[in-house]
Amino acid sequence: MIETAEALRALYAQPGERAMRKQLPQLDVHGRRFIALSPFCVVASAGVNERLLDVSPRGGPSGFVRVQDDGTLLLPDSGGNNRLDTLENLLRDPRIALIFMVPGVDETLRVNGTARLRDEAAFVDLFAEERQRPKLVIEVAVQEAYLHCAKAFMRSQLWQPASWGPRDALPTMNQMIRDQTGNGVAAESQDEMLARYRAQLDEERRAGA
Numbered sequence: 035m036i037e038t039a040e041a042l043r044a045l046y047a048q049p050g051e052r053a054m055r056k057q058l059p060q061l062d063v064h065g066r067r068f069i070a071l072s073p074f075c076v077v078a079s080a081g082v083n084e085r086l087l088d089v090s091p092r093g094g095p096s097g098f099v100r101v102q103d104d105g106t107l108l109l110p111d112s113g114g115n116n117r118l119d120t121l122e123n124l125l126r127d128p129r130i131a132l133i134f135m136v137p138g139v140d141e142t143l144r145v146n147g148t149a150r151l152r153d154e155a156a157f158v159d160l161f162a163e164e165r166q167r168p169k170l171v172i173e174v175a176v177q178e179a180y181l182h183c184a185k186a187f188m189r190s191q192l193w194q195p196a197s198w199g200p201r202d203a204l205p206t207m208n209q210m211i212r213d214q215t216g217n218g219v220a221a222e223s224q225d226e227m228l229a230r231y232r233a234q235l236d237e238e239r240r241a242g243a
Contacts, residue, residue: 064181071097073141079127097108106173108174109172109174112159129148129149131146139191150175151170207227
């Protein structure tokens with residue numbers, strides 16, 4: 035078992051100069067362009083009192099996360115399951131990390147910083163023309179930004195349809211939740227679930243219009 039930083043480092047070579055120098059204290063032209071093309075990111079947050087970490091997916095049209103300036107990102111909070119895990123974590127501990135992805139691109143962009151939850155009109159009105167006007171916007175003060183190499187996505191072949199397994203290799207979400215909760219939720223096929231989600235998204239659009 036590895037229990038010290040010295041023992042860990044002994045297993046690996048020192049990082050190369052390029053790997054160290056690519057970390058920037060703010061966004062550059064390439065980071066801004068990457069975010070403008072990204073329709074999806076994951077957000078990591080941590081609560082206090084040794085609460086477990088949380089990672090949450092976020093998505094929207096390409097560029098749904100806006101670059102206000104080289105040191106500031108604005109992430110609109112879209113409707114979800116209302117658990118508010120990420121938002122409550124950020125109230126307790128403002129540290130935040132994001133990884134941005136662009137479909138078909140094997141590189142990713144990581145951004146680390148601190149967050150504030152902004153519900154002022156000056157922030158939410160910036161997204162008034164989106165699918166749904168957000169209740170709040172996560173304002174991220176960028177402290178670190180760097181590009182990850184393509185190796186993980188190349189190994190996984192994530193964007194290669196030929197590597198994808200059939201959807202029915204997993205039960206539907208409805209079936210899995212029924213098994214996990216045992217609450218007698220009515221059975222729902224994959225097509226019925228997708229239709230329900232689409233109806234919810236349509237309702238959000240109408241409510242935000």
